[in-house]
Amino acid sequence: MIKNYTLKETDALLITDIQKDFLPGGALPIEGGEEIIPILNDYIQRFKTAKAHILASRDWHPINHISFNTQGGPWPSHCVQETSGAKFSPDLKLPEHTVIISKATDPKHESYSAFDGTNLANELKRICVKRLFVGGLATDYCVVNTVLDARELGYETVLLTDATLGINVNPGDVDEAIKTMVTNGAEQTTVDDFSDAVDVLPIEETQPDGLEEKPLQRAEVKKKARMRPKGSAKRIRTER
Numbered sequence: 001m002i003k004n005y006t007l008k009e010t011d012a013l014l015i016t017d018i019q020k021d022f023l024p025g026g027a028l029p030i031e032g033g034e035e036i037i038p039i040l041n042d043y044i045q046r047f048k049t050a051k052a053h054i055l056a057s058r059d060w061h062p063i064n065h066i067s068f069n070t071q072g073g074p075w076p077s078h079c080v081q082e083t084s085g086a087k088f089s090p091d092l093k094l095p096e097h098t099v100i101i102s103k104a105t106d107p108k109h110e111s112y113s114a115f116d117g118t119n120l121a122n123e124l125k126r127i128c129v130k131r132l133f134v135g136g137l138a139t140d141y142c143v144v145n146t147v148l149d150a151r152e153l154g155y156e157t158v159l160l161t162d163a164t165l166g167i168n169v170n171p172g173d174v175d176e177a178i179k180t181m182v183t184n185g186a187e188q189t190t191v192d193d194f195s196d197a198v199d200v201l202p203i204e205e206t207q208p209d210g211l212e213e214k215p216l217q218r219a220e221v222k223k224k225a226r227m228r229p230k231g232s233a234k235r236i237r238t239e240r
């Protein structure tokens with residue numbers, strides 16, 4: 001079904017696990033994972049323009065997490081809290097106020113869903129989200145489990161099929177995951193299904209104002225700086 005999505009303030013974009021360890025060169029790399037990043041950046045722009053919400057989950061394991069081979073789990077050690085591999089890809093242009101959801105932090109409990117053991121459900125309720133768009137890694141683990149939980153919570157849930165990739169430990173895992181999501185009521189979309197109306201209007205309307213305001217703000221800052229007595233900043237520091 002072709003659907004034309006127009007974004008609203010009650011929509012949210014949830015980007016799952018675009019972390020260095022899940023990308024080529026990382027500890028648990030997903031082949032071609034880097035290719036969905038520009039597409040996710042496109043979605044980010046659209047959601048920003050529509051004043052919709054943007055959230056990003058991250059796999060955030062303690063060093064002794066049950067999912068690691070060293071602990072008898074299925075995966076090599078990856079996304080260990082505070083390590084470089086757990087960082088979001090620097091190519092992903094997350095806005096400053098992105099809500100970060102850290103998951104799988106309990107050493108004894110595997111959790112692929114961004115809802116499992118996190119405050120994601122509360123957060124979505126608090127910010128009045130009605131519809132959730134999900135993209136990111138990995139389709140057959142984090143994405144499918146997150147989407148199924150979202151459906152269970154009653155969210156209209158849309159999988160961004162052009163902005164998700166999976167691991168396919170067994171051939172067909174990703175196809176199976178997509179089938180399961182759809183069976184459970186998730187919709188599927190790609191950027192082509194998005195109306196550009198929200199993109200074009202705000203840019204044309206806000207630019208002239210924005211351009212006039214900036215020099216004024218700068219002059220204001222300069223004036224305040226001039227009013228400060230010479231050496232006052234230094235004095236405050238030595239008094240502490």
Ligand code: VGL
Pocket residue numbers: 017059067075112137138139140141142143
């Ligand atoms: C994930 C494998 C291992 C995921 C997490 O979130 O998709 N996959 N840990």
Ligand code: ZN
Pocket residue numbers: 059061067078079104
């Ligand atoms: Zn993990």
